[in-house]
Amino acid sequence: MANTFDEQYVALAYRVFGKFVGTYLVDEFRDMRPDIQKANIRISLLEYLSTALLTSVFVFVAQVPLISVIMLILLKSIILGLITGLLFGLFCAVGVFMLFYFYPSIRVQERCKQINESLPFAMFYLTTISGSGTPPLAMFKMLAMFKEYAEISEEASKIVYDVEIAGMSITKALEDAAGRTPSEHLREIYWGINNSLTTGGDLRTLLYEKANSSMEEYKRSLKEFTDRLSMLTEIYLTGVIVGSIFFMVLSTIMSSFGGSSGTIISLQLGVTFILLPILSMAFVFILRQISPAHAI
Known part of the structure; x- marks a missing residue:
């Protein structure tokens, strides 16, 4: 059941435009799916496009009468006022939809930057706690609670969720995390930890090396x-x-x-x-x- 306004709005958009979007738009905009996942937008591509379309319609409906009245007063012509209102409303609606289109990629870049900037400090933190023999899942739990690392803590909380709630193994959770993170550096670290757990390598040494390389970067x-x-x-x-x-x-x-x-x-x-x-x-x-x- 949708509880927040955002959830209710997405649910409304899906009910109104879900079928249309699923039939005509999802395949055309399928390139957005990876960015939506990496941007940490927690709705499906179908729901996202439905929300974009509903918002664009609302903007169009709101702008047309407003601009038409303004232009009617200025131009003293009903026809010119309506035409201007329709064109301006269409322009604004298309603009809003384009903002929805580009937002995931912009958000991916922002998250990537934030992750890369916090990565050296998070890696030294993981290196420190791994030295005491802390299990990998417990390490990610502690990292998830350390909110100063922002996006990295969010990534760690997803790994914990996948293991404890979704029932994945830690290695499978790391594979999925590597696929959805926007940071290439963090992806390499996930794969390195995964290989270390699979082959029985020295996890602390791996983390220490990654921490040093991240700090140099x-x-x-x-x-x-x-x-x-x-x-x-x-x-x-x-x-x-x-x-x-x-x-x-x-x-x-x-x-x-x-x-x-x-x-x-x-x-x-x-x-x-x-x-x-x-x-x-x-x-x-x-x-x-x-x-x-x-x-x-």
Whole structure:
């Protein structure tokens, strides 16, 4: 029984469009299935496409009358207002559906980045607890409870669920985890642990080696980030800060030679209170996108 609003909405979408989607759309969008799984979206492809279609219809129904009324007032023409409303509503509906289409791949990239950034620390944690002879399943239980590792803890909790609830063996659970994780590095670790358990290898040595290699990769990413940060800081200081100061000085000099002082003051205010904040926020956004999670 659907309890939350999200579950109720997905259930409604499936009831309304499930048959249509299953007949006409699932095969056309089957390439989305791996990304939906790796993005940790816990509904099927059929339910996801049904939700996307229902949301697009709702957007279309909401936008058409709203835009039609607005354009009717502006254009003083019922026909032009309706045509504009229909076109704009169709554009918004298609846009929403495309957002649903691209969201899983975007989410996969985000999860992959988060996993890779937390992986060195999680691996050293596993190495430490494996040294005391802790069984593999207990190791993943402890990792699942350590929420500071975010997506890695989520991956570990799935392994625990597969073993304790679904009744899988630990090796089968690791195989499934390797197939659904978006991180290539974590996939290699899963297969390494699986091979170690199957062949009776030294698990602690394996984890220690993987932890070291992950940390080296993390250090390399930090160095690349430092180099990029230096370059972007120079660009920001030169192009934004110095450029703004130069504009202020130059515009003030121009105003003294008979320029329109009102226009120049408006431009200066626009640069100071609109352009500079926008560029500064864009700079911070770029930094957060390229930075490792523990860097800033």
